[in-house]
Amino acid sequence: MKLLEGKSVLVTGGSTGIGRAAAIGAAEAGADVAINYHSRDEDAAAVVAAIEAKGRRALAVKGDVADPATASDFIARAVAAFGKVDVMVSNAGICPFHAFLDMPVETVERTVQVNLLGGYFMCQAAAQQMVVQGHGGAIVAVSSISALVGGEYQTHYTPTKAGLHSLMQSAAIALGRHGIRCNSVLPGTILTEINKDDLADAEKRKYMESRVPLGRLGQPEDLAGPIVFLASDMAAYVTGAALLVDGGAFVNLQ
Numbered sequence: 003m004k005l006l007e008g009k010s011v012l013v014t015g016g017s018t019g020i021g022r023a024a025a026i027g028a029a030e031a032g033a034d035v036a037i038n039y040h041s042r043d044e045d046a047a048a049v050v051a052a053i054e055a056k057g058r059r060a061l062a063v064k065g066d067v068a069d070p071a072t073a074s075d076f077i078a079r080a081v082a083a084f085g086k087v088d089v090m091v092s093n094a095g096i097c098p099f100h101a102f103l104d105m106p107v108e109t110v111e112r113t114v115q116v117n118l119l120g121g122y123f124m125c126q127a128a129a130q131q132m133v134v135q136g137h138g139g140a141i142v143a144v145s146s147i148s149a150l151v152g153g154e155y156q157t158h159y160t161p162t163k164a165g166l167h168s169l170m171q172s173a174a175i176a177l178g179r180h181g182i183r184c185n186s187v188l189p190g191t192i193l194t195e196i197n198k199d200d201l202a203d204a205e206k207r208k209y210m211e212s213r214v215p216l217g218r219l220g221q222p223e224d225l226a227g228p229i230v231f232l233a234s235d236m237a238a239y240v241t242g243a244a245l246l247v248d249g250g251a252f253v254n255l256q
Contacts, residue, residue: 004032005234010084012076014038014067014124015094017045019194020144020222024091026052027226028233034059036080038094038124040066059084067094067120068112073127086135089233090128092121092166093144097196099155110158117162122169125184129177138181140233143170144225145186147248155200163188167244174242183241185232190248192220215250 011028015021016037025035026049035053039046039062046062053060061083065072080087095117098109125141132139146163148156167186174184191197191210201207201219211219228247231237246252 004030005230005236006089007032009033009088009233010036010080010086011089011091011233012036012038012080012087012128013091013093014076014120015040016062017042017049019196020189020192020225021091021093022049023222023224023226024093024144024229025049026056027223027230028089028091029053029056029058029060030226031230031234032058033089034084036061036063036076036083038063038065038067038072038076040064040094066116067124068115070119070123072120073123076124077127077131081131087128087131088139090125090139090141091144091229091233092124092141094120094124095144095162095196097156097159099200100158101155102157105158113158114162117159118165118169121166125169125173129173129180129182132182133177133180138183140237141170141173141177141182141184142229142232143167143184143186144229145170145188145244147188147190147246147252149186149188149244150252170244171242178241183232183237185237185240185242186244187225187228187232188244188246188248188252189225190214190220190246190251192222192225194222213251213254214248215254218249220247220249 017039
């Protein structure tokens with residue numbers, strides 16, 4: 003039996019990168035999948051096609067997670083399409099790299115609104131639906147290794163990822179009585195749109211690769227398995243946990 007057979011899985015930021023990989027991975031595991039996306043219509047359509055090619059139902063809903071109304075709309079559209087919400091993967095995020103001392107206020111505010119508040123309201127809306135349904139569920143937040151370590155040009159970003167990690171810990175306590183599990187994955191450096199420009203520097207990329215014991219930077223597909231695992235009944239007694247998916251970078255002191 004596939005790990006997510008019969009499940010309805012929702013993924014935010016699902017048109018590219020980790021969200022895309024998680025959505026398609028969930029479909030491969032047997033789930034019907036709804037994705038939220040911000041602006042990339044063609045990419046979203048391609049993800050829908052990829053999910054349907056796996057024999058599963060798919061839905062793409064456009065919306066900005068920074069707007070709390072987007073969360074309630076996404077949940078309502080998914081329930082209308084699939085009848086229920088079993089899993090929420092809160093993945094949408096941005097990281098406009100910038101130095102600390104002259105960080106624009108609007109850059110900080112937008113990053114917090116998308117990464118932290120967007121994640122908060124999506125997880126809350128999904129949990130509300132799961133409680134009404136009465137048969138539990140799973141929430142997986144895509145945090146980051148940046149929740150545990152710093153970055154010179156990420157002073158606005160790292161606090162939001164630490165916040166998502168903390169949110170999952172507290173939500174695990176708040177929702178455990180309802181059978182809803184809340185966990186986070188902490189990716190290391192993954193080759194996605196979010197860091198494409200930053201890693202265009204060949205020397206920096208080579209350095210980042212050298213920091214990873216497994217000898218390479220991550221691909222979005224490296225997150226699909228861990229996310230599917232945490233969403234599945236194989237992780238039935240796992241809640242409030244954080245799973246590093248970083249090729250060993252965090253433990254590489256030397």
